[in-house]
């Protein structure tokens with residue numbers, strides 16, 4: 001297992017472990033969901049390199065910080081691909 005995988009695993013483990021203490025709810029979205037590659041405005045999906053820090057939609061022209069765009073997509077993910085941790 002790569003060290004990076006260990007890091008993500010540990011972050012996830014901590015989030016799940018502490019949710020009861022903080023009264024939060026951790027939800028897991030299917031890993032194949034294209035949260036970074038999908039336009040949060042029009043739904044268009046396009047390829048993104050890891051080095052691309054701004055999502056620049058080739059369909060509608062929407063521009064947004066990569067992580068902000070992905071977070072909106074995760075918040076609006078279809079319920080059938082989201083489960084509680």
Ligand SMILES: [Zn+2]
Nearest residue numbers: 039042057060
């Ligand atoms: Zn778009």
